[in-house]
Amino acid sequence: MGNELLEIKNLTTSFRIGDGYYAAVDDVTLTINKNEVLGIVGESGSGKSALAFSIMGLHNRVKIEGNIMLNGQDLVKMSNSKLNKLRGDDLAMIFQDPLTALNPLMEIGDQIAETLLLHKPDMSQKQRRTRVIELLNMVGIPKPEYVYGQFPHELSGGMRQRVVIAIAIANKPELLIADEPTTALDVTIQAQILDLIRELKEDIHAGIILITHDLGVVAEMADRVAVMYAGQIVEIADVYSLFENPLHPYTKSLLNSVPAEGQDKLHVIQGIVPSLKNLPRTGCRFAARIPWINESAHEENPVLHEVSPGHFVRCTCHEHFYIPEESKEEQSDGVS
Amino acid sequence: MGFLDVEDLKIHFPIKGGILNRTVGHIKAVDGVSFSVEQGKTYGLVGESGSGKTTTGRAIIGLNDITSGRILFEGTDITSKKSKTKDVKKDIQMIFQDPYSSLNPRKRVLDVIAEPLRNFEKLSKQEEKKRVQELLELVGLSPESILKYPHEFSGGQRQRIGVARAIALKPKLIIADEPVSALDVSVQAQVLNFMQDIQKELNLTYLFISHDLGIVKHMCDEIAIMYKGRYVEQGTKEDIFNRPQHIYTKRLIAAIPDINPRNRAEQFKFRKEVQREYEHSYDDYFDKEGLAYGLHPVSETHLVALPGKG
Incomplete structure (x- = not known):
């Protein structure tokens, strides 16, 4: 096939409780193809977010066994500095709560520019600004030049989530993980954000892992579904x-x-x-x-x-x- | 005389500002809302965050001071301070949204549920214990759990403890403020089923506040849609879901994700159409300040906020 983007093989993620390790993700084998939306459904405690955090390498003090292969590289065995090069570049994540995902003391534009600065150091400041405005436009934020200088608290929940999405897609990731991207939002805003993700998928050709507990969202968005x-x-x-x-x-x-x-x-x-x-x-x-x-x-x-x-x-x-x-x-x- | 009548309810919060911290303006959280609820029915109040639905519910139970308007419960005005008799307070109870923060973690289940009983009824320790055990049985928890603390229960069980507390005094009206939005789907089903069961058993009336139209459709007989403190549409379940008239209602309904993946493309197109209509005809439905117009009847049960005729 050669269409696989990410291959997860026998992944087991264990948390330490007391003096033993307990597997929150237990022997999960999964592939995500290019251009595909894979929905992961389950209730709280089913291990769906633990799986996402394992892929991103965001867990502290856990035991991870198995392989997560992205473009022939194993993310499980990768050093943190190498992972940092991937995260925000090839691998990106949209978090559930847009308020806590953004830095309250930093201008919106600078937060988006930060990802560009880290992964594309040869961009000039002017190029970066142009790209940020372009991204804000892409995610449907009105008056992007003005919003560039605003702070997160000045934006509504839906707008903040758009900013989080703009950060995630800034470097055209190959794999985008969306962990309950609309749970904190109102229904009409949820519909807008889902439509946005759908449209962006056409543009950036990324594989998307959509984690949610909402079966309706999965029915509307996913190509394949895994129930955990x-x-x-x-x-x-x-x-x-x-x-x-x-x-x-x-x-x-x-x-x-x-x-x-x-x-x-x-x-x-x-x-x-x-x-x-x-x-x-x-x-x-x-x-x-x-x-x-x-x-x-x-x-x-x-x-x-x-x-x-x-x-x-x-x-x-x-x-x-x-x-x-x-x-x-x-x-x-x-x-x- | 109706069971619950709300007449032209207004709740305005002052905005303080300036050096002297004077009132510089008002936030009109609820701005002229009227409705009546029949006994034994479930009345749904729907809206997005900030629409004033929770404030309305809290005003009825007396947790928010009202600016103007009247609330009549079984014919008695419960808004004037004088007439706020204990009896009325006993008849109206509330189920809160978050079962994790609405139960005191340092109190045993017995004390949590007995608190309203201790406020209103003089029972001996024995009688009180018996009543609490009966209530626990009614909500499907084992009577032995009276000595446990809230953290020993799951989310669904906690919410049922909240329900047990609400029905302890055999109220007539229960205000349920997003009672299941903090719960997983399977637990949601459990609490909703249970609320329907005790409604029949105790002839309860619910004011059901929610942002989830799917659940409102399942639970409610009559539904009102709120936007920025005003009603945009009110009617029976069929009126709202089969014949929505206001563009905002249409938009809300279009936003519900469809559980059948085959309808996906259609739903996407439909939503785009509604969105276009919303942008195009926004001025026809909202006044210069972006607020809804007054309600006009389109049928006996169905009211829609449209600009004044003529």
Whole structure:
């Protein structure tokens, strides 16, 4: 194929809690192609952000095993100084909260120019300014010359996120990671930012990893979707297969818990997402949340099965899964 | 006489400035809002951040002082200080947005839920404990958890503790301010289902404040859309979602992401069209200050803010 941009092989990221290491990302293998939007969906604690931070090398004091290959280089083994050359250049990230991602004491224009200064030192000051104005225009900020000299607190949330995006795309990255880019924003602003990312994708031809908990956002943006639960990918497929023919019990449950047309009662996933320390390390990790499914339906060591070309699902329990008619058992999930 | 009537509610916050810290202007957080809610129904208040929806909710329960207007609860004016009887306070309760910050971390669940009971009802320790345990059972938590602290619970469970506290005094009206926006989707479903269940059981009325149109559509009978402190449109769920009249409502609805990926291109085009219409006809829908006009009825249930006829 030769179309792969980033290859993640058996990535395990472990955090230290007390005197042991616990894997928040557990044996994840994933490829991202050029010009592709890969959506990663999951609830809080599923490991989706830990995965993104591992790719960017932003974790402190963690144990990372496996490989992350970008253009033949392994990001896991790379030194920090070499990573710094990549970050902001080939690799860029859009963070969730635009207010904390920007420096409150620095002019907008200078913050964008900083990335250019670091990665393209031979640009003259004038060239840099021109490029910053061009970028502000690209992300749809009105009066860019004026905004150049403003500070983050003078801009609205949507405008700030546009600035963050401008910084991310300043050096035409090959891979752009967007971690919940619209969660902190109002719906109409969210629509604008998503449209912007979509338009920019055409321009910069980057591969995009879009991390979100919002299934609607994924349905609108992604080409392929990976669903994560408890540190593992439980299902991965192209966006149409995933929404029209979801297989894994977790994917099905998630899709059923969103209000939809003509739905009277929402589906409730029993129990809670286990904390990192109490994560079941053997067997199907979702088994405890679907106790009405017979134990024999699960695999002992669930692996991803390719059920149709490009559509992978973990464990065999999906073959036996059904959503109970009356999800009244929700009452019984109280703490013991 | 309605159950809850809000008449021409205005809440203006002063802007202080100058050397003497004098009032130099006002922020009109809520600027002439009127509506009425029927008992047993769910009334949705939708808007973006800064639209005044939370301020309206807080004013009804008495957390914000109002500038002018009246709020009638079962026929009694609850806005004048004198008539603020304890009974009314008991009948109106609130569920807060963030279950992590709305429960006192140093209080046990028993004390959290019993606090309203201690304020209004004189119960013995035994009776109080029994009531709290009943309430916990009602919200689907085990009665043994009364001695635990909030941090021992998950987000969804905490929000249900917040609900238990709100229904402790058997209120008639509950103001739910973004009750699920801090929760994961699966937990969201749990809390929403539960709110619907107890509504039927206790004949509760909800004022449901949210920015999420999908959830509002699922929960509410009547919906009002707010923008910059004013109503732009009000009507039944069908009026708002099937026959939106105001460009701002249309824009909000167009912004909801579609869960079917096949509709993607269409949705994208539709949104572009609405955006063009919004830019093109902005002046037809908003006055010189960018505020919505007064409401005019287009049908018996449906009101839209349009410039005065004639």
